[in-house]
Amino acid sequence: MPKAYWVSVYRTVSDPEKLAAYGKLARLAVQPWGGRTFVRGGRVVAYDAGIAERTVLVEFDSFEQAVAARESAAYQEALAVLADGAERDFRIVEGLD
Known part of the structure; x- marks a missing residue:
């Protein structure tokens, strides 16, 4: 089963x-x-139309777990705390099998 990843790039x-x-x-x-968080902040070099800002990468064992985590009540609480504190591009992607 392929792993899945939360990929979040903060615009501001x-x-x-x-x-x-x-x-x-x-x-x-x-x-x-x-x-499991593999990247949280740190140095970034962006190419093409990339954004050289804070990046976060979290790995999950399956796509379903990644989606369930995003939709969980605990994560919704975290999002409510963030509110307008940041603008970001967030996506869930499935890895290679």
């Missing part, structure tokens, strides 16, 4: 405190679904 962060609070809750929200 307007409220670092909201982002920090979201980060704590989001980490707790993905753990029950087997989410």
Whole structure:
């Protein structure tokens, strides 16, 4: 079964405190679904039309787990805390088999 990934690229962060609070809750929200964070911030070099901003990559054992984590009540709580604190491009992608 192919793994799945949350890929999130932040276009802007307007409220670092909201982002920090979201980060704590989001980490707790993905753990029950087997989410493992491989990238959270750090150095970025963007090419083509890429965005050289904060990037987060979380791996799950299946696409279904990744979607369930995103739709969970715990993650919805984290999103409510983030609110307008950041603008980001978030997607769930399935890995290769």
